[in-house]
Amino acid sequence: MTNLRPLIVDHGFSMINNISSKIFRFIIHSVQEEDEEAFKKQFSRYIKLGITADSIESMYKKAHDAIRADPAAKPKPKKEGGKQKRWTAKKITLEQRKARVAEAKQKFLDQIEAQKE
Numbered sequence: 001m002t003n004l005r006p007l008i009v010d011h012g013f014s015m016i017n018n019i020s021s022k023i024f025r026f027i028i029h030s031v032q033e034e035d036e037e038a039f040k041k042q043f044s045r046y047i048k049l050g051i052t053a054d055s056i057e058s059m060y061k062k063a064h065d066a067i068r069a070d071p072a073a074k075p076k077p078k079k080e081g082g083k084q085k086r087w088t089a090k091k092i093t094l095e096q097r098k099a100r101v102a103e104a105k106q107k108f109l110d111q112i113e114a115q116k117e
Contacts, residue, residue, distance in 0.1 A: 028053035 028046075032039040032053070040047065051059070092100075 022057065025053045025056055028056070 028039075028043060031042060046052075
């Protein structure tokens, strides 16, 4: 990745502009000028962290310099104490299923008795 000559893409910007975040800075400035409320909504995280459109380019340059200095991927530290989220319902036992059916059946019969009275 030592040769970063500009590559022209479909929308007319060069790859160097993309890498150096000039496009992103342009987008932030244009949204801020057009609609202040939309800017606050879309970039609220940046506002909260104190990141401005002008500071993004230096932030990207620092990140690229750090990557070039040591391009090896570093493993992320494991989170401790976290319980893994279960995406499906846990299976229930046969006795639990029979008890749930009996409860639903009794509820239904009670409703029928209440309607008769």
